[in-house]
Amino acid sequence: MRRILSSVRDGVGFDILLVSLTMIFLFALAGMPLVYNVMMSFQEVDMFNLGTFWRPFVGLENYQAVLSQPEFGLVMKNTAFFVFGSIAGQFSLGFLLAIFFMAKFPFASTIRGVFLVSWVMPGLVVGALWGWILAGDFGVLNAILKSLGIIDSTLFWKSDPSLSIWAVTMANIWLGLAFNMMLLSVGLAAIPRDVYEAAELDGANAFQRFTSITVPMMRATIGAVLALGLIYTLQQFDLFPAITEGGPANSSSVAQYWAWQRSFVLFDFAKGATISMMMLIFVFIASVVYVASTRHEVRE
Amino acid sequence: MKLFKLGLMAGMALSVIGVGAPALAEDVTITVWSIDGAQSVGPSDTFSKEFDEMDNGIKIDYRAMQFDEIVNETMRAFATGNAPDIVSLDNPDFALFSSRGAFLDITDMAAKSDVINADAYFEGPLNSVMWDGKLYGVGKYTDTIGIFYNKDMFAEAGIENPPKTWAEFEEYARKLVKPEDNVYGATISARGNEEGTFQFLPVIQMSGGSYKDVNTEGAREWLSMVKGMIDDGIMSRDVLSLGQWDSTGVFNSGNAAMAISGPWEIDRMVDDADFDWGVTLLPTFKEGDPRSSALGGYNLGILSTTKHPEEAFKTLEYFVSQDDRLFPEFGYLPTRGDVELTLSGIEKKDAALKIFQEQLKYAQPRGPHPEWQKISKALYDAEQAALTGQMTPDQALSQAQTTIDGIVK
Numbered sequence: 001m002r003r004i005l006s007s008v009r010d011g012v013g014f015d016i017l018l019v020s021l022t023m024i025f026l027f028a029l030a031g032m033p034l035v036y037n038v039m040m041s042f043q044e045v046d047m048f049n050l051g052t053f054w055r056p057f058v059g060l061e062n063y064q065a066v067l068s069q070p071e072f073g074l075v076m077k078n079t080a081f082f083v084f085g086s087i088a089g090q091f092s093l094g095f096l097l098a099i100f101f102m103a104k105f106p107f108a109s110t111i112r113g114v115f116l117v118s119w120v121m122p123g124l125v126v127g128a129l130w131g132w133i134l135a136g137d138f139g140v141l142n143a144i145l146k147s148l149g150i151i152d153s154t155l156f157w158k159s160d161p162s163l164s165i166w167a168v169t170m171a172n173i174w175l176g177l178a179f180n181m182m183l184l185s186v187g188l189a190a191i192p193r194d195v196y197e198a199a200e201l202d203g204a205n206a207f208q209r210f211t212s213i214t215v216p217m218m219r220a221t222i223g224a225v226l227a228l229g230l231i232y233t234l235q236q237f238d239l240f241p242a243i244t245e246g247g248p249a250n251s252s253s254v255a256q257y258w259a260w261q262r263s264f265v266l267f268d269f270a271k272g273a274t275i276s277m278m279m280l281i282f283v284f285i286a287s288v289v290y291v292a293s294t295r296h297e298v299r300e
Numbered sequence: 301m302k303l304f305k306l307g308l309m310a311g312m313a314l315s316v317i318g319v320g321a322p323a324l325a326e327d328v329t330i331t332v333w334s335i336d337g338a339q340s341v342g343p344s345d346t347f348s349k350e351f352d353e354m355d356n357g358i359k360i361d362y363r364a365m366q367f368d369e370i371v372n373e374t375m376r377a378f379a380t381g382n383a384p385d386i387v388s389l390d391n392p393d394f395a396l397f398s399s400r401g402a403f404l405d406i407t408d409m410a411a412k413s414d415v416i417n418a419d420a421y422f423e424g425p426l427n428s429v430m431w432d433g434k435l436y437g438v439g440k441y442t443d444t445i446g447i448f449y450n451k452d453m454f455a456e457a458g459i460e461n462p463p464k465t466w467a468e469f470e471e472y473a474r475k476l477v478k479p480e481d482n483v484y485g486a487t488i489s490a491r492g493n494e495e496g497t498f499q500f501l502p503v504i505q506m507s508g509g510s511y512k513d514v515n516t517e518g519a520r521e522w523l524s525m526v527k528g529m530i531d532d533g534i535m536s537r538d539v540l541s542l543g544q545w546d547s548t549g550v551f552n553s554g555n556a557a558m559a560i561s562g563p564w565e566i567d568r569m570v571d572d573a574d575f576d577w578g579v580t581l582l583p584t585f586k587e588g589d590p591r592s593s594a595l596g597g598y599n600l601g602i603l604s605t606t607k608h609p610e611e612a613f614k615t616l617e618y619f620v621s622q623d624d625r626l627f628p629e630f631g632y633l634p635t636r637g638d639v640e641l642t643l644s645g646i647e648k649k650d651a652a653l654k655i656f657q658e659q660l661k662y663a664q665p666r667g668p669h670p671e672w673q674k675i676s677k678a679l680y681d682a683e684q685a686a687l688t689g690q691m692t693p694d695q696a697l698s699q700a701q702t703t704i705d706g707i708v709k
Binding site: 031041046047048049050052070071136139154156158159160161243245246247248249250251261264265266267268 | 305371372375376378379380381396397400482490492493536537538539540541550555671673674677680681682684685688690701702703
């Protein structure tokens with residue numbers, strides 16, 4: 001008895017205790033809901049069995065039904081556009097800003113801090129803000145574009161099916177820009193200065209220094225930033241109800257909004273769970289990339 | 301320690317009070333859920349409070365819910381056995397519960413009641429609380445839609461009367477538009493949610509269709525007409541994303557000459573609109589054609605899991621007995637025809653009320669169908685797809701028809 005006690009206090013027992021606490025926590029708060037969601041996607045769910053665990057099993061019926069929805073293809077296309085557009089925009093602009101703020105000029109770090117404002121704001125507030133910016137007849141963006149002479153007719157960002165997905169993607173790029181910039185700044189700061197000095201002495205120009213020093217040495221950071229970007233973008237929900245509501249006619253609906261709409265607007269919980277299961281596959285791939293790229297970082 | 305003792309004493313004191321007042325123990329508590337009181341004071345919270353304060357052995361536990369949450373919360377509560385005794389739902393959501401027997405069948409109780417008389421209700425609201433010939437609730441209040449028009453702009457353009465047909469509606473809108481002053485000819489709500497369906501379904505109905513049969517000639521014609529108006533700048537393209545409240549805001553600020561909307565706008569319009577305005581019935585396709593309009597508003601029902609059906613029914617009776625206060629106090633229209641309406645004395649408001657009361661005779665419920673929200677999505681998706689030109693009206697409506705056929709079976 002005493003031996004067990006002392007092992008818990010200082011030894012293998014303590015390690016096991018720590019790990020098991022984490023595991024219990026993970027299982028209760030992440031594992032159970034996940035299992036519940038998987039179950040739901042194979043079951044028939046209605047308001048009478050909403051509170052139970054064992055419901056009529058329907059096999060792959062929910063999956064077939066989701067695939068045969070007329071909007072399925074459009075939603076998938078929009079999701080791909082939103083995810084890749086957002087990541088490309090956030091990453092490239094974030095990288096440019098990170099490099100810009102590496103330059104030594106007065107108040108560089110203060111101004112960089114101010115950029116974080118977009119990241120600390122709640123998604124719904126950002127959504128409402130962009131809702132006003134992108135409004136058609138009385139929107140801020142249209143007023144600016146008109147006064148600059150770039151457009152002469154009003155652009156209906158929220159109501160034109162060819163613009164609506166751009167509208168939410170733009171808002172999301174703005175929202176995630178600061179996060180990308182911060183992570184990339186940290187990666188940049190970790191590259192030793194003397195490598196650049198040596199390269200400069202050898203006659204490498206700025207572009208060569210960027211492609212043969214910065215990018216290779218940032219590989220782990222870039223992998224992590226892109227993987228996290230994919231996860232955050234697939235989680236991004238608040239902007240959709242606030243800006244376009246997935247419309248017009250699903251032209252800006254993405255998988256995560258569609259799953260929510262199925263469950264909580266159309267009260268079709270099984271299909272909502274099914275769509276989120278399909279998304280899980282993508283998030284899983286991103287997680288593998290993220291774990292792999294951060295592990296590489298530790299080994300170095 | 302001191303705190304603990306204090307708590308103990310307080311507990312004892314409380315239990316003594318409990319013993320001293322045995323009447324309290326016999327009180328029955330009825331739980332009522334509604335969205336009234338969440339944003340502004342409404343009938344359900346007001347009447348609940350009054351009934352609670354009466355000395356009749358019934359206590360009311362009232363909870364104000366958010367509009368977006370009430371159906372989900374009620375469903376979850378029902379599934380876990382914690383449902384309220386009475387809930388107030390938007391009328392198209394009512395059949396989700398009544399069709400599955402989640403609401404209590406009150407047909408017999410109502411037949412015996414001196415207060416609730418099913419025959420007194422307008423046909424539309426009554427249909428929305430009926431399922432399979434049985435009565436599952438009562439209408440709380442109702443609304444519908446018509447056309448608000450700017451009389452000053454009409455006079456200026458030399459148009460004497462408001463539009464009677466959709467053709468006139470388009471003709472007048474094209475005359476009234478003034479792009480240089482940011483004035484649109486008309487505004488509607490074709491938003492991608494229930495509001496879009498609310499304004500579009502009447503068009504299908506008045507052209508001989510129903511929610512089960514949506515691809516009518518009239519509906520196709522109407523979609524082409526509205527699309528043309530949007531493309532030509534007679535209506536803002538933003539009618540696709542504006543809700544009714546915001547769309548009518550455009551009218552109130554003098555940026556649109558006509559607006560399709562409902563009586564909930566009247567009070568704000570009296571305050572905001574600094575021009576002469578009036579209301580007219582929703583147009584028809586040809587003069588003398590059958591009319592139709594949307595039926596809005598909330599219903600009240602007793603959930604079948606209640607432990608005190610009689611007390612819950614008494615509560616319902618009290619709510620219904622106060623129907624004559626709906627219009628003067630809250631600006632809502634009662635769901636029955638035997639309530640004498642007290643006029644407000646505001647000329648425009650009372651004139652609008654008369655039109656909306658007439659319009660209510662033609663109002664038809666959405667559904668009732670337990671999967672209404674899915675049918676509704678098929679409808680507003682079709683409307684938006686046609687108005688944005690992603691599909692022709694015929695393609696959009698036949699796709700909606702296929703989806704609806706899969707739901708209605």
